[in-house]
Amino acid sequence: MHDIAAIALALFLIAVGASHFLFPGYFRTLVPGWFPWAAPAVAASGVAEILVGAMLVVPGGRAAGGWAAAALITAYLASHVDALRHARRDRPRLLDRPAGVVARLVVNAAYIAWAVTVALTAPGGS
Template identity: 75%
Template sequence: MHDTAAVALAIFLVLVGISHFLFPGYFRTLVPSWLGGWAGTLVAGSGVAEVVVGGLVLVPGSRAAGGWAAAALITAYLASHLDALRHARRDRPRLLERPVGVVARLAVNVLYIGWAAAVALTAA
């Protein structure tokens, strides 16, 4: 089962990393306002990082390191969701910009961190 979880995490990371280049406008909206001037660079850099980390998770010999790298990378993304929570309002047109949507984003990312940590721990 842990191989399936690892391969699924690797595929997930690679696909999300590639999507940073296919849909950069969407990912720029996730960059915290205080990093706005760096949005393009951060979107491209995090896309590359996700592809690389996904590759590490895919290879059994680097799976533990890749799992921990994935957990760290996703943890870094929490800054974006916390910033979004600070700006969230009930009257926003998009659900993911309302408080309930942002809290859901945070919860999902905590689950992703747990997934990555579980892959790292079972690979060790």
């Protein structure tokens, strides 16, 4: 089961990382307005997700990759908490409304739990 969870997380991160380059405009909307370098942050986080995903593909890198994924996704919580501060019910995008932002936070907490589980169940991960 561990291999399936690790490979699935790897594929997820690689796909999302690649999406940063395919749809950079969308990902720039997730960067808080107070952060001055949205475009470089989107590119850097895309590269980081691809690299972390690659770590998870290699059986010997799964513990470190799981912890790296958990740290990376935890760093994204700043964006979601900032979005919660600015969420309003009248926003056109569901993900910018209070319920949508709360859903984003819950989903990201699940991603963090997934990554921690992969790290802890990898050989040498605990």
